[in-house]
Amino acid sequence: MPPFLLRLIKSEVRKIFFKRFTFVVCVGCSTFNSEFVQKKVVILGGGESGAGAAILAQSKGFSVFLSDKGQIHQKYIDVLVAENIPYEQGQHTEDSILDADLVVKSPGIPDTVPLIVKLREKGVEVISEIEFASRYTQAKLIAITGSNGKTTTTLLTYHILKTAGLNVGLAGNIGDSFALQVAENRFDYYVLEISSFQLDNIVSFHPNISVILNITPDHLDRYGYDFQNYIDSKFNIIRNQTSEDHLIYFEESEVIQMELAKRKPAVSLSGISLEITLQQGAYLSNGVLTADIQDRFFEIPFDELPIKGPHNAINALAAISVAKLLDIENDKIVAGLKSFTNAPHRLEEVEVIGGVTYINDSKATNVDSVFYALGSFDKPVILIAGGVDKGNDYSQIEELVRNKVKGLVVLSKDADKLQSYFSSIVPQIYITQDVQDAVNKGKEWGLVGDIVLLSPACASFDLFKNYEDRGEKFKAAVRNLVNP
Known part of the structure; x- marks a missing residue:
């Protein structure tokens, strides 16, 4: 049976169940399970992340409405129609949005637009797609951010993990919607490229491994031309991490070093460097990429990789660090590094x-x-x-x-x-x-x-x-x- 048809049947069953059992009382229970009440989820934005979030919301039994102020691409309209998800385009009908219990918004919509302000004034929770999807998966999450290099690092990390035989998905700011994959697949790992716009609207999003490649001035028009606002957004990636989780970061970034000194996060730290030999981390020395992480050692000459330049050395060190934290065998890391093809438009x-x-x-x-x-x-x-x-x-x-x-x-x-x-x-x-x-x-x-x-x-x-x-x-x- 096609996945969309199976989801549609399940959704209709849930709707009947919720309508009949909205007022179920659990005798002897100290808490009431809110899943028994059908809530309304509004999706703002009908692109890849919005359509995926709508499918996930419906698969979980929510009443769903999608609204896009612009025109929705036909391929997403086809998905919404096939899934029987109500939608509008070319406008935001406020009466159909302000009564939401939860709003999942496109990363491209700033928090300052009047509609978002009104929702928050009403006490409606407004979150990103990555936050929404993360609430419905038990997979290990590897989240990668940075002003530059995050796409290459995400693709390379994913390629190494997949080459090594892990059951891994690719999502976030690249590939298919994270929410769609959570709705349709059962991956054990997700490698996520995460932008600052997506990190602005997280609550409980919790990566097992996070990567901050660099933070340099970017998108300042979105952050009131205040660099610290942008920095704070990037550092949201470690907001919910604990000492059992890991942060991989670039040692030569003064901004990252200053923020770590100021924040003193509980997360376990692992540096990457082009200049110094690290006792716990990964570095480039005499043309060799070397990792020494949790007593797991790896090295490979950088010139054997298909990607070139100092920025790609940083990207490769980050990907290698993730692989070593996941205890992937060295020969499989080598195979992944050497067979990688980068995305277009990057040198x-x-x-x-x-x-x-x-x-x-x-x-x-x-x-x-x-x-x-x-x-x-x-x-x-x-x-x-x-x-x-x-x-x-x-x-x-x-x-x-x-x-x-x-x-x-x-x-x-x-x-x-x-x-x-x-x-x-x-x-x-x-x-x-x-x-x-x-x-x-x-x-x-x-x-x-x-x-x-x-x-x-x-x-x-x-x-x-x-x-x-x-x-x-x-x-x-x-x-x-x-x-x-």
Whole structure:
């Protein structure tokens, strides 16, 4: 029987049961089981996480209503219709939302919007999908966050665990909805990529292993341009962890070190470092990735991995640390590391044309990402950057740009900030709003051995749908140089 049909039958049975037994009294019981009362769950947002949360809520017997102020993608409408879940799009009907017992909201909806404020004033609990799903699984949770590198680290960790034969799911900010997988599958482990937006609305979310790769200024427009607010959001990942749980963190992050000193969390700590040898943790020394965690030792030359650059050394050390905490055999870790293929738009080599290498790093939506990207190359770089600035501080990459960038192409509707900051640092600057024009300028300036690097430091929404769209259009423009 198809899973959706089975869930639908179960849901209808629950509805009949709840309607008939709402006022059940348990004689001799000291508590009343709220599961016997059908509560209303409202889902705000009809994307991947929203549709998944709606399915999970219905599978648990809740009355469900989904509302999206925008237009819902047809594939999610098809799911909602098949599951007999009521929904609306193009509006939020407040009368149908404010009577909710629980609201699961999309990460993209800020807590400051009037509807969320009204819900909280009424005492309605508003949570994220990861919080909601975590309440219905006993699986071990590995949660990974950071301003940069979390997607690669999540994918690599998942790949190592899966290669090792663990029954593991991939979810969070990547892959299928966490809630959907909890509703349909029975994984023993989940590797979750977690954004600050998702961490803003947790209550009891409790990872067994958490990873904080780095915290640098990002999304400050969402956090009142107060960096500490963003830091606090990231540190929510350890909010419910205990001494039996583990936090893997980057030793060279001053922000993380300061927060740990201030918070003194009970969680067991395991560092990762590119600079020092750790007695308990993982580190890079003489080109070798080494882990020594709970008397479990592992090492592998970094140049044997398919991913390159110092930022990927950090990502690999984090993934190795997770694997060692789970006591995965070394040969299986090696197999996972060597067979890994990274997601697109992350220092992705597109073509080598006339001796010039074109690199797509469209996922680099903040300055810290560009720092690591530039640090990955020892050849002259023509940098294509720009987009929607989120409060960027370009001083972080000033020295790298001065030493490595021979030309800056600003691909943006608003070039003023980048142009004014780098006008005395970069020998030549070109401004455009057309990606093909940007690539053409890279070809014009490029010499044999040069790198044309799309690493924008900004969000993509001024000229593109998202960073994937920007990356795909960049790759198409590069390939047009070969086949115009």
